[in-house]
Amino acid sequence: MEENQYSFQQLNPKKASKSIRKLLRQKWLVVVFALILTGLGAALTGVLFKSGIHEMEVYRKELLANFPVWIVLPTLGSAGGLISGIIINKGSPAAGGSGVTHIMAFLRHRKVPMGLRVGIVKLIAGIIAIGSGFPLGPEGPAVQMGGSVAWKMAQWLKAPIAFRRVIVAAGGGAGIAAIFSAPIGGFIYAIEELLNSARPVVLLLVVVTTFSADSWANIIQGNGFQDIPKYPQLESFKFIPIDIGYLIILGVVIGVLAELYCKYVLAMQRKGNHWFKNKSVLRLTISGLVLGIFYSFLPETFHHVGDLKDLLVTGNANSTLALGTFLILFFSTGLAAASGAPGGLFFPMLILGGCIGSALGTFLEILTGHIPSSYIFAGMGAFVAACSRTPITAMFLAFAMTKELIILKPLLITCITSFLIARIFSQHSIYERQIDMELNEKNLFNKTSSTKLEETSLIHHSLIKH
Numbered sequence: 001m002e003e004n005q006y007s008f009q010q011l012n013p014k015k016a017s018k019s020i021r022k023l024l025r026q027k028w029l030v031v032v033f034a035l036i037l038t039g040l041g042a043a044l045t046g047v048l049f050k051s052g053i054h055e056m057e058v059y060r061k062e063l064l065a066n067f068p069v070w071i072v073l074p075t076l077g078s079a080g081g082l083i084s085g086i087i088i089n090k091g092s093p094a095a096g097g098s099g100v101t102h103i104m105a106f107l108r109h110r111k112v113p114m115g116l117r118v119g120i121v122k123l124i125a126g127i128i129a130i131g132s133g134f135p136l137g138p139e140g141p142a143v144q145m146g147g148s149v150a151w152k153m154a155q156w157l158k159a160p161i162a163f164r165r166v167i168v169a170a171g172g173g174a175g176i177a178a179i180f181s182a183p184i185g186g187f188i189y190a191i192e193e194l195l196n197s198a199r200p201v202v203l204l205l206v207v208v209t210t211f212s213a214d215s216w217a218n219i220i221q222g223n224g225f226q227d228i229p230k231y232p233q234l235e236s237f238k239f240i241p242i243d244i245g246y247l248i249i250l251g252v253v254i255g256v257l258a259e260l261y262c263k264y265v266l267a268m269q270r271k272g273n274h275w276f277k278n279k280s281v282l283r284l285t286i287s288g289l290v291l292g293i294f295y296s297f298l299p300e301t302f303h304h305v306g307d308l309k310d311l312l313v314t315g316n317a318n319s320t321l322a323l324g325t326f327l328i329l330f331f332s333t334g335l336a337a338a339s340g341a342p343g344g345l346f347f348p349m350l351i352l353g354g355c356i357g358s359a360l361g362t363f364l365e366i367l368t369g370h371i372p373s374s375y376i377f378a379g380m381g382a383f384v385a386a387c388s389r390t391p392i393t394a395m396f397l398a399f400a401m402t403k404e405l406i407i408l409k410p411l412l413i414t415c416i417t418s419f420l421i422a423r424i425f426s427q428h429s430i431y432e433r434q435i436d437m438e439l440n441e442k443n444l445f446n447k448t449s450s451t452k453l454e455e456t457s458l459i460h461h462s463l464i465k466h
Contacts, residue, residue, distance in 0.1 A: 056131020080132020137347020251417025
């Protein structure tokens, strides 16, 4: 077989927990070693992913400095889409898309391709696609790559079914921890979104893997074990009682906008599936060309999406730039996601939420003369919480940018508020709806194929009869 596949029956939680404890008693040293190796694998792939994207962006900036933007961006976009599409198509079709849905489908007892080949293809194709201009983030591929490494470790251990499920979720959380330098965020994400479980033995396994991934990532990048804030100029946050009302308002606004974003991304994916069907290479190539042409008409500020986040969190983006960035990313990331490019949505979600926090904050400050100093970060967390339906994970991902404990309170308020507002429209996250959409389309395709086969058979028998 081209790739390893693994499926399992849904287990009784008590039996699953018992089988994991039995494995820990019999092979505890091997299990710990496997968890640490999983963390190392997730950290290594995460660091390689970020480094590769950075090198591609440097190369893109050099080209933009020497050639017209209307040549560079469309050419790079279409070439990147073509190359990544061919790599995915020839190497491992399962490496397309965000990667989060892939791991979630596996953990929801569906048969999906797993193994190191999927992770390696995801790594290479993701670097090329995102580096060539697809406005997506590295966290989705990191989740899939971490889960793929973990699956290989479980296979090596010949572990029971329950443990394989846990270690794959832990590997996915380790990917988040390595990308965002957020071990708590990765830990909570594995429990909150991937596993939907909080048994003590499961928590122990996941926390070892996610925290080791963050430590390995720091070592590989030369940071040692110090947790250094990325934005040291943002060291002071004030939080007063009146801020609660403002933060709830922000959470309500973002909850509505985030649900609109989810519906838009899903609608774009349906259109892409309808137009291109299984022509993934053509789909990625055309999408890259369209995105390149679109961004070539925009001011230079928008040519490097990663730089926009830094402008937002440092408070150097005015309301016009914030609203412009929101509109541009709202529509362009939907197109990028619909293309099947190997990239995640967490990064765009963070920027979209920060844009709303910045723009709404400016408006309220003009109107009332006051605004919470944490509004931008609160907006970032709130948008992720509303789209992914993981408020605690979102809170810790936004917290990881500042390492300031005082920001946790405003983050919790906005994340919970946006989460509750979004749940009014739908109980399911964007990833769960993507999985359901893919399953429904697959069933519809199988049903249509079966109907056509029956019709052909009837015609054949009718011709023989006559």
